[in-house]
Amino acid sequence: MKPSIPKGTRDFLPHEVRRRNYIFDVIRKHFRRFGYQPIETPVMENLSTLTGKYGEEGDKLLFKVLNNGDFLRKANEQDLANRDSNKVVSQISKRGLRYDLTVPFARYVVMHQNDLSFPFKRYAIMPVWRADRPQKGRYQEFYQCDADVVGSDSLLYEAELTQLLDGVFAELGLSVVIRLNNRKILAGLAEIAGLGDRMMDMTIAIDKLDKIGADGVRKELEERGANAGAVDTVMQFLGVTDLEKVAPLLADSPVGMQGIEELRTVFDTVRQHTVSNRVEFDVTLARGLNYYTGCIYEVAVDTDVHTDVKMGSIAGGGRYADLTSIFGMKDTPGVGISFGAERIYDVLEEIDGFPADTAQDLDVLVLGLDEDSLAHGFGLVTRLRRAGHHADLYPKTTKLQKMMKYADQRNAPRVLIIGSQEVASGQYSLKTMATGEQTKVSEAELMALLG
RNA sequence: GUGGUUGUAGCUCAGUUGGUUAGAGCGCUGGAUUGUGAUUCCAGAGGUCGCCGGUUCGAACCCGGUCUUCCACCCCA
Numbered sequence: 001m002k003p004s005i006p007k008g009t010r011d012f013l014p015h016e017v018r019r020r021n022y023i024f025d026v027i028r029k030h031f032r033r034f035g036y037q038p039i040e041t042p043v044m045e046n047l048s049t050l051t052g053k054y055g056e057e058g059d060k061l062l063f064k065v066l067n068n069g070d071f072l073r074k075a076n077e078q079d080l081a082n083r084d085s086n087k088v089v090s091q092i093s094k095r096g097l098r099y100d101l102t103v104p105f106a107r108y109v110v111m112h113q114n115d116l117s118f119p120f121k122r123y124a125i126m127p128v129w130r131a132d133r134p135q136k137g138r139y140q141e142f143y144q145c146d147a148d149v150v151g152s153d154s155l156l157y158e159a160e161l162t163q164l165l166d167g168v169f170a171e172l173g174l175s176v177v178i179r180l181n182n183r184k185i186l187a188g189l190a191e192i193a194g195l196g197d198r199m200m201d202m203t204i205a206i207d208k209l210d211k212i213g214a215d216g217v218r219k220e221l222e223e224r225g226a227n228a229g230a231v232d233t234v235m236q237f238l239g240v241t242d243l244e245k246v247a248p249l250l251a252d253s254p255v256g257m258q259g260i261e262e263l264r265t266v267f268d269t270v271r272q273h274t275v276s277n278r279v280e281f282d283v284t285l286a287r288g289l290n291y292y293t294g295c296i297y298e299v300a301v302d303t304d305v306h307t308d309v310k311m312g313s314i315a316g317g318g319r320y321a322d323l324t325s326i327f328g329m330k331d332t333p334g335v336g337i338s339f340g341a342e343r344i345y346d347v348l349e350e351i352d353g354f355p356a357d358t359a360q361d362l363d364v365l366v367l368g369l370d371e372d373s374l375a376h377g378f379g380l381v382t383r384l385r386r387a388g389h390h391a392d393l394y395p396k397t398t399k400l401q402k403m404m405k406y407a408d409q410r411n412a413p414r415v416l417i418i419g420s421q422e423v424a425s426g427q428y429s430l431k432t433m434a435t436g437e438q439t440k441v442s443e444a445e446l447m448a449l450l451g
Numbered sequence: 452g453u454g455g456u457u458g459u460a461g462c463u464c465a466g467u468u469g470g471u472u473a474g475a476g477c478g479c480u481g482g483a484u485u486g487u488g489a490u491u492c493c494a495g496a497g498g499u500c501g502c503c504g505g506u507u508c509g510a511a512c513c514c515g516g517u518c519u520u521c522c523a524c525c526c527c528a
Contacts, residue, residue, distance in 0.1 A: 002501080007519060057526055060452070100528090128528090133452080135521065142528065204526095287527090313528065340528030369486065404488040412488095419486065433488070 008132070008140025018358045020143075023172070023341050023348070024125050027145045030168045031123035034160060036147045039122045041104040043129075047096045053103045053326070055290050061130045063140075064093040097129040101146040102291075102323070102336060109150050109334075110327040118151025118332075125341075137311055137343045148336030150324070155262060158295045158319065159269035161337045162279060165299055165315055168339065170276035173353050175305035176314070177278045179298050181285035182263050183318070185246065188256015189283075192249070193233040195226055200290070202226070202234060207286035209238055243267065243281045259294075266295060278302060287318060294319030297337060306351050314343045360411035363390045363450050367403045369419040377418045380428075380443065389450045408433065416446065 005011065012020065044065055051059055071092040079087040098104050101124050109116065125145045134140060147164060149157050162178060169176045190199040205220040214235065221231045240246050243263055250256030263281060270279055287296045296318035301309045317337030324332040348354055366381050368374030377393050384391035394403045407415045417429040427440040441449065
């Protein structure tokens with residue numbers, strides 16, 4: 001049979017894994033630096049944990065795991081006869097693959113509340129699965145890198161997470177725009193426009209501003225049932241990029257003003273310390289996940305710096321006042337961010353932004369020209385490895401040309417050649433591949449050279 | 452989930468209105484070079500033309516289905 005993998009999934013070659021690990025390592029380093037602790041959760045959750053948490057669209061994108069055994073025998077005959085997929089699913093599938101890391105985290109916090117001290121800060125770098133139709137930068141299996149804190153409503157965490165986003169992208173050498181908004185501002189806007197009960201429709205429409213333009217948003221709002229007055233009210237907000245100019249427009253909305261006040265505090269705190277990237281208020285930022293209640297974040301590549309990069313958001317997050325209550329634990333606000341590792345990878349690749357040393361992880365490759373030299377070489381790599389160096393040995397004697405070619409393909413920066421002369425003298429031939437330069441070194445000199 | 456798009460050697464791609472034996476570049480293998488890769492020269496291997504079915508004397512090419520890729524919606528990292 002012809003081998004294949006499911007759509008939207010990928011294999012990774014060694015050099016790709018090294019580059020992915022570089023991204024994970026940078027992110028993990030910053031998570032730890034900010035005091036977040038690692039946790040892990042299963043790839044499968046009970047479907048009851050996942051369904052209903054991501055909106056109607058999200059439920060459709062959940063991967064369901066078939067029950068074991070003769071599951072159809074236990075299913076309701078009427079539902080089967082009616083081909084009612086929705087009803088049958090609940091009878092033949094009780095588990096699903098996780099869709100994100102936040103909801104499983106909320107479940108985790110509730111289950112382990114007595115073992116955790118609050119505020120509890122955790123990070124996780126794990127794959128998630130979505131049955132979305134794949135496109136570029138959009139996969140059915142992808143990694144998320146999340147940092148969340150629960151058990152505090154302090155706005156210092158909003159500021160801290162902004163710094164964390166900034167620090168990671170600064171170290172990755174990627175210029176980004178970190179956009180902030182607050183769901184309360186959107187709620188206030190909906191209230192003032194008389195769309196209080198249709199806030200979701202409104203946010204979906206204005207979120208598309210940069211894609212479909214002001215006229216497009218106007219049309220979309222009308223299609224979603226907003227009257228002319230409401231549309232005009234919403235539209236006058238869209239051109240405003242300054243938080244302080246939005247404030248007077250929301251004066252009649254207590255919730256809106258609360259959102260303004262929160263963002264004001266976050267921006268004031270962030271701006272007291274230097275940041276490397278643009279941090280901006282954006283009233284059109286909406287974000288789909290409907291559990292967000294306060295500040296929301298979205299990070300996009302700064303196309304003024306990296307022109308021609310076309311990529312959606314590469315990180316995002318927000319505050320959720322009450323995600324744990326659906327699992328029976330009240331008054332536990334949380335806030336978190338998520339890095340999209342796959343998209344960051346694609347962008348770094350496009351701008352050629354990976355460091356050179358992700359190309360290889362071997363320090364030296366040892367070649368033996370005859371059986372005695374090969375045995376001698378095995379002893380040498382044993383000592384090199386025990387000294388902590390990444391050393392490898394070509395496993396047999398063959399034409400030197402062939403071994404050199406292998407060294408080239410392995411991206412070995414140095415090659416150590418051992419023949420009878422070298423064994424006799426203890427002076428090995430060390431070739432630097434990049435320059436072609438070759439010198440004689442003793443074992444002690446080699447160790448010193450490798451550091 | 453809706454509409455469209457793509458698939459030919461390991462990779463990137465040619466392939467005439469349907470016609471005999473499907474090509475190129477790169478890569479790969481061997482040799483020139485029995486102690487030197489990346490550069491040069493010579494030779495060679497490698498293909499169920501995504502898969503299944505149909506039309507036809509004859510299909511890489513036309514038709515249907517399916518899988519996959521990418522794109523636009525939807526939504527999102």
